[in-house]
Amino acid sequence: MLRIPQRLHNLQMSPMARGVARIMTGSVAGQGLVILCYPVLTRLYDPAEFGLLTVFSSVVGMISVVSSVSLFQAIPVPPDDQDAADLAWTALAIVTFTTVVTAGVGLVAGEQIGSLLGVPRLADYWWLVALTVFVMGAYLVLSEWMVRERSYGALARRNLLMGVGQATTQVGLGVAGVTPLGLLLGLGVGRACALGGLLSSGGLLRRARPGPRTMRAALVRFRRFPLLATPAAFVTSAGLEVPLLVVSAFYGDARAGLLGLTVRVFSGPAQVIGEAIDQVFSGESSARIRNPDGTVAAMTRTTVRRLLLIGLAPAVLLATSGPWLFSVVFGPDWSEAGFYAQLLALPYLLQFAVNPVSGLLLYLQRQGQSLGWSCMRLVFTGGGPALCAVLGAPVWVAVAALAASHVLSYLLLYVLCVRAARAADAEYRRKGSPA
Structure with a gap:
């Protein structure tokens, strides 16, 4: 049996x-x-x-x-x-x-x-x-x-x-x-x-x-929620939405529609999988923070590495065959969206891998770092495409600037999370494990 x-x-x-x-x-x-x-x-x-x-x-x-x-x-x-x-x-x-x-x-x-x-x-x-x-x-x-x-x-x-x-x-x-x-x-x-x-x-x-x-x-x-959580929530949302508004404002609604479809293709499956991973990671990491054992940093690195492996094949497929794939699946009018998918494949792979562990900053009382990172991402992801548009660059350059901004942002977020986890593990080792 x-x-x-x-x-x-x-x-x-x-x-x-x-x-x-x-x-x-x-x-x-x-x-x-x-x-x-x-x-x-x-x-x-x-x-x-x-x-x-x-x-x-x-x-x-x-x-x-x-x-x-x-x-x-x-x-x-x-x-x-x-x-x-x-x-x-x-x-x-x-x-x-x-x-x-x-x-x-x-x-x-x-x-x-x-x-x-x-x-x-x-x-x-x-x-x-x-x-x-x-x-x-x-x-x-x-x-x-x-x-x-x-x-x-x-x-x-x-x-x-x-x-x-x-x-x-x-x-x-x-x-x-x-x-x-x-x-x-x-x-x-x-x-x-x-x-x-x-x-x-x-x-x-x-x-x-x-x-x-x-x-x-x-x-x-409960005034602390309106005073502290509301600005953070708005900045976090704006970091994702403002780039789309910039593209629409400077390049027109059709280009915004093409980019919007690309974002939905990436974010839909990532949201479903990412929410499940986030729930598991949140439960495990918060438990290890409450009852430390010196393994938070290792768990963080392992989670990100495994998510990178899960998302690697779809990212490579879109990076190599985006225009053809979008033309077949969505119709010939959408091949340009496939080109945007090629540019955004790497940044969305990083977002998929790093986002589920980002709650670690809140659990470790690093709210200031989390808010600072959200503000920085908003400046980069909104300012990069806007600067390209003002300089008269074609839309693909603006999307490439958006991609580069996301890559830098999520690499920095990963570094912040790992450093915070290492500091928590070091504090545990400094105090010594319980008898």
């Missing part, structure tokens, strides 16, 4: 392990469907429409990540459930306020913003920008509430339905000729599945809604 090792048996029986497995199953299925739909979408929508989607999602992403002033991150903290519910309702109220402000900005300056970013049509869809900001902001808040409630089944179903909702909306409306609205609408439809955090058996609607005084008290009590 086959005997299961006790350690593996414990993992199989662990509620946390089962929860993670259920969530990841939903994520892989949902995001896998979205990725598989890209060859269909590129034949239903043209590069300019993808460019509008790229700018739309970048603007929405940067606003929504700070729409609750990072209060959603504090939801798991309060020991009392009602205190946590007060905090969640406060965060939703702030998301609503941010949505109203976003809508007002669109009314006043929507046309100017669209022209500045190279997509004048953005002004026609600013109503959807505001609506999607609300949906995505609420998604972050309600997701964190479901995590607190350990509603792992609801999270798994949400992740699956998020992919199904996005894919069916974008493909269905594209087939019906409702373009480019189908692309834009799909972004928010999937996230609306997070409403399960309101409606489920443990949802917020079953908790008393706080009054203004209670909300104010919750905001004051």
Whole structure:
């Protein structure tokens, strides 16, 4: 009879392990469907429409990540459930306020913003920008509430339905000729599945809604999140989104669409795999920091090395055959995106390998280094392509500058993580191992 090792048996029986497995199953299925739909979408929508989607999602992403002033991150903290519910309702109220402000900005300056970013049509869809900001902001808040409630089944179903909702909306409306609205609408439809955090058996609607005084008290009590976490979240998001906005502003929506597809091809699979690795690494590294054994640096190097090996073959394939591969999979209009993939293969390989270990800086109380690195990346990735555009360089030079900026940024991030881990290991050895 086959005997299961006790350690593996414990993992199989662990509620946390089962929860993670259920969530990841939903994520892989949902995001896998979205990725598989890209060859269909590129034949239903043209590069300019993808460019509008790229700018739309970048603007929405940067606003929504700070729409609750990072209060959603504090939801798991309060020991009392009602205190946590007060905090969640406060965060939703702030998301609503941010949505109203976003809508007002669109009314006043929507046309100017669209022209500045190279997509004048953005002004026609600013109503959807505001609506999607609300949906995505609420998604972050309600997701964190479901995590607190350990509603792992609801999270798994949400992740699956998020992919199904996005894919069916974008493909269905594209087939019906409702373009480019189908692309834009799909972004928010999937996230609306997070409403399960309101409606489920443990949802917020079953908790008393706080009054203004209670909300104010919750905001004051957790003020460190708005003051410290919000700037960091915005800078981190901007480091990824600003380069796409720069390309759109200087080179037009079609080029932004081509680059946006390239980024999605890289980031989709990397996000699914990277999240799983990040969860494992976070659990292991935080445990070794709490109970040090002098192996944090070795684990960090080993994790990055293994991820490099996992991502090497796809990166080499795209670096050598990008234009041909994109033409076959996405259609002949997208071969230029394959050339961008050749330029970005190395930086995205480094991002895939290093990102999952970057949380180490936070666990080791190196928040200042983490924020400093995010600011530096924003300057490099936004400033490099912008400088190329101002000097009149062709778009491929701007993309090459973006690639070089990412390479330098993630090499530096790796060095920072390894140095921090070595310092923690050295501190453990200096104090001596426990008897």
